[in-house]
Amino acid sequence: MQRMLIVDDSAVIRKVGKRILNGMGFLVAEASSSSTTLDLCARRLPxxxxxxxxxxxxxxxxxxxxxxxxxxxxxxxxxxxKADLKHMMAGRRAGADDFLVKPFDRDSLAEAFGRYVEAA
Incomplete structure (x- = not known):
């Protein structure tokens, strides 16, 4: 089972994303801060x-x-x-693989992650 981590300071965004991704067959953890994210990743990378x-x-x-x-x-x-070139380039330079625009929904998450469900 693919492991996912949703990092957002909004509990609503995390809850919606977790519900959708769990329904797709992912094991989803949540973090509301960078420090929690790094702690979780140090224990086991998603x-x-x-x-x-x-x-x-x-x-x-x-x-x-x-x-x-x-x-x-x-x-x-x-x-x-929103798709903002300045922020997208900063994310890409840091090492982001891809981008999502929020608020996301079932269709956008299925489009982004559906191929990983099939591969699992």
Whole structure:
């Protein structure tokens, strides 16, 4: 089973994402801060992370996850409120693999992660 981590300071966003991704067959954990994210990743890296770009230290969090042993293999989705080139480039430079626009819904998460369900 693929392991996912949703990182967002909004409990509603985490709850909606978790419900949808659990329904798709993912094992989903949640974090509301970068420090919690890094603690969880230090214990066991997830297969993928959805990280809120609006968090103050989001770019640093990507860099630190990438620096962990095995961190290069984690798929990191930088989650933006709107497609903003400046923020997208900052996320890409830090090591984000792809982007999501929130609020996300079942269709957008299925489009982003459906291929991993089939591969599992």
């Amino acid at each position: 297969d993928a992370i959805i990280l809120d770009a609006g968090m103050e230290d989001a770019v640093e969090t990507i860099t630190r996850v990438r620096a962990m042993k095995g961190g290069e293999g984690v798929r990191i989705y930088y989650c933006l409120v």
